[in-house]
Amino acid sequence: TQLLEQSPQFLSIQEGENLTVYCNSSSVFSSLQWYRQEPGEGPVLLVTVVTGGEVKKLKRLTFQFGDARKDSSLHITAAQTGDTGLYLCAGEVTGAGSYQLTFGKGTKLSVIP
């Protein structure tokens, strides 16, 4: 069973500050995905990283996949109140024609104005 550990579990910061969320595992994944979820809604895909060492940027968000494809980080620069939400990382494994995701427990981010 693949496990993904996310840290921190909760994060409360002031608007304009920077932050980093971590996602770690002892397992190797074919890809690592990051989702953002609002209360009462389904998660929305932010990014997929596939290659070890890969870095992707989405405006103020920077995602990195570890060289060994076991861990990932999400860095937000100059956080805004609109960044508030639950951030979930998910590792993908393939098998039997399906593409199953194992999710971390999430990081609940609150950005205070």
Added chain:
Amino acid sequence: SQTIHQWPATLVQPVGSPLSLECTVEGTSNPNLYWYRQAAGRGLQLLFYSVGIGQISSEVPQNLSASRPQDRQFILSSKKLLLSDSGFYLCAWNNGANYGYTFGSGTRLTVV
């Protein structure tokens, strides 16, 4: 464009009653379909997945079952609900590796 519909949005059911949650996908064919359950604002637990009509795989032993009667329809059922079945149920689909999942808006089930 592809869309996913999940209903109902909220449901309150008594213990011992049956359950049927429906999920349909539009704009794609032969999707992989998934049912997840999420504990109060936390990570998601995979319950069932399906790679084709009539093909269901279960990830955890439980009081629930799933069916896929049509290519783009996925149904989550129970004959008799337990209190522990309460939670936020999410349907999702994807069409290949590394493409990410598209989730429905979820069903909040409360068993009383």
